[in-house]
Amino acid sequence: xxxxxxxxxxxxxxxxxxxxxxxxxxxxxxxxxxxxxxxxxxxxxxxxxxxxxxxxxxxxxxxxxxxxxxxxxxxxxxxxxxxxxxxxxxx
Numbered sequence: 001x002x003x004x005x006x007x008x009x010x011x012x013x014x015x016x017x018x019x020x021x022x023x024x025x026x027x028x029x030x031x032x033x034x035x036x037x038x039x040x041x042x043x044x045x046x047x048x049x050x051x052x053x054x055x056x057x058x059x060x061x062x063x064x065x066x067x068x069x070x071x072x073x074x075x076x077x078x079x080x081x082x083x084x085x086x087x088x089x090x091x
Contacts, residue, residue, distance in 0.1 A: 001063075001088050002087075006087055007052075009028075010055050010056045011056075012028070013028055013055070014028060014030055014046065014048075015044055015045060016045050017044040018041070018044075018059075018066075021067045022066050022068070022069050022071065022090075024066065024072045025073055026059070026072065026073070026074040026075070026087060028074055029076055029077050031077040032082070045058055059072070063088070069090050070088075070090065072086075072087040073085060074087050
């Protein structure tokens, strides 16, 4: 796990979200935050209500608690739809 990349990505995000099993997302824009809310992601922390350090620590905790085959993706909205960048590959 590249912790520097993970921290930098979280620091620049709008929120983090977890499906409480194996999918952890770092949401890079407001559109992605709304999409995750619409999908019912209850495990979500928004940057406007938190700090980068708290979000980073929470994400690491979620990762430790995750099911096998877990991953962390940064998700942003591009001109052709959702764009997923692998931050921590599935393992």
